[in-house]
Amino acid sequence: MTAVVTVAPAREPVTLADAHAHLRLSHTHEDALLERLITAARTEVERLTGRALITQSWRQYIDEMPAERIIRLPVAPIRQVDALTLFASDGTAHVLPPERYVTDLASNPARLRVRAGLEPPRRELNGIEVDMTAGYxxxxxxxPAGLRTAILMLMGFWYERRSLVEDGAISGFLPHGFAGALSPYKVLKI
Known part of the structure; x- marks a missing residue:
């Protein structure tokens, strides 16, 4: 199973003004750096938690239908499943109508179950594609404020430590308490 972002978020969950306030900066000559750090911190928070923060589109590729016909979705929160597509061996796409599957978006992780009676995909690899919209x-x-705070923590940590070497030793990449701040938001891996 592979999952990729097909449409990135249109904005970041932390604004430049939030970053200035968090860092107590009054100048703007490093705004380009701050914007890159915000994006990098958001990406890391999303990776570590398995969550999409701002609305974005994802596509999951699956080789074959699981025996129980339950597909676990790779990111949370899922706002909606946009399409479930099965591929024949000749590459022909068959988009299933929503009445052929049921979704459980409240579970952790979210999932969908394909109703019985469907032909399994015949394409050997990536025979199933699930398109979904994710994000808060x-x-x-x-x-959630806790996730925005975690982004500010990480962005600020990286801003203050632009070098990997501090006091003659290689420093860590994550601030103290960061993992604990993320723990309530992690999507379960099954």
């Missing part, structure tokens, strides 16, 4: 919403305020 379109605005920074839609993202």
């Amino acid at each position: 919403g379109d605005q920074p305020a839609d993202v």
